[in-house]
Amino acid sequence: MITFLIRRLLQSILVLLVMSLLVFLGVYAIGNPVDILISPDANQAERARIIAAFGLDQPLWQQYLLFLRNAAAGNLGRSFAFATPALGLILERFPATMELAVSAMLLSVLLGIPLGLFAGLRPKGLAGKTIMTASILGFSLPTFWVGLMLIMVFAVKLGWLPSSGRGATVNVLGVPLSFLTRDGLEHLLLPAFNLALFNIALVIRLTRAGTQEALQQEYVRFARAKGLRNGRIIGVHVLKNILIPIVTVIALQFGSLIAFAIVTETVFAWPGMGKLIIDSIRVLDRPVIVAYLMLIVTLFIVINLVVDVLYSLLDPRVRLAEAK
């Protein structure tokens, strides 16, 4: 276990370094921020002053070394557009994205497992077949377009729910959260459902497959022979056995939810990290792009590590030390 952790940690650091170099070099290939930062009617001296202030006059490798040294100290540069530290800017929006991703995850479990169970218990019935067809649709639907259509129906035509923003938030331990107010909850509902759509379909399919497999098992037949109520067999015995793979897949999907939040946040103008990165790419705000990419890579390395470790704890058959 410890060898595994050390090896993974070393590998993670290597991935981070390679990514930082790639991102840093790549970001320099896109456009010249000077044109955006400095108004066209600024004179030469003013131009030179601003270029020097952002360190844009130094050779590339020196800028990279400086960037690495600062990054190690938690300083990922100042945003060109906001003139505040880039990392702070992203961390400020981090809770909004997390809230959206966690809500989407909850929705996919709360909707996906019951629907999947139902479809698995009655695979031949009309309702079961409808659920399965809908889940295939869930895989094919372009998320951003569904988001637009949700806005169209629920915000524009029916006027039930707001179309953008986060609504009123409540500070919990200094972190603003939407789901504690009615207004915030209304703002959260559409984006969370939109983001969850793919995962709802995924959970439905996993649960259905798991249920059908479990129903063939000896222990279910034994439970029936014992005369247990159907509800208890399904609710306790079957569910407990199919839950582990579902939980694992859902945990693995959490990273994708955060990545896909970029799309949902753009559609619903949800003030999270994803919207920030798209806005920053549009105005070529290099430090924010670099900081976002570094943060998200770190986040993914951590998520993957946690999932691997959790997996070995949940399922003793998986031996981490043997994994290459």
Add this chain to the structure above:
Amino acid sequence: MTVATSDTPLARFLHAYFSSRIAVIATLVLLLLTLAAICAPLIAPQNPYDLTKLDIMDSRLEPGKVSSDGKLVYLMGTDEQGRDMLSAILYGLRISIAVGFASTAAALAIGLALGMVAGYAGGRIESLIMRVADIQLSFPPILIALVLLALSGPGVGKIIIALIAVQWAYYARTARSAALVERGKEYMEAAAGLGLSPLRIVLRHLLPNCLPPLIVIAALQVASAISLEATLSFLGLGLPVTEPSLGLLISNGFQYLLSGTYWISFYPGLALLLTVAAINLVADQLRDVLNPRLQGI
């Protein structure tokens, strides 16, 4: 000769494939859409990107309205420049499908080559290729494409490269595991025993036996490539305005959505959904027929 045609592998495959009604419908829809995309310049009511053909008086007309010169019925409405949405969708479909298929074909070729080399050669080459693939697969595709496009800027060539970069690892991984399985089989030993060159063994004996699972994955990947391209273009990172794919059309309609002008975004999205769903259903059926072990995933 009318004898025994029903027993060739191809005939058996076709029989199994078309035994599902949904698969038949999906295949027909996909063929129709592809045909419509290829023939777009011939069948579109209007050349949507010839500015002399557009009439600003027809701006944002509802579906079913007649153009101001009375010559054309806008079946799917018009956008803010008075462009017929049906024509724009046909042209957009052309770009979306072309990008999806081109990037998948290229990624399949690259991934297949790398995966088979890894599986056949083994050793250091194998662990290097597979390690890179593993690390890449631990990030979601949209994030990798986003990084690449944020760095390179929009463009047809760039989005195809991004889509290739996103996909190759899937093929490499599958090709390697298929090659590993096949490598231990007797016919490979026999081919080596005959003294055939490694290149011939790989191309003529290993490749055909590794293909079925790859075809299934490639079919699924075309759908996700088209979907991903649309998403990236919607975000403004994919195709430039001069190459309006379906995603870009939807994005153009976004700003008019809140005022109730739904059709600029709705119909391109419907076309996208239809395309992606048809490809997914075709891929599902291919998987069931070619590789029964993978059912239910």
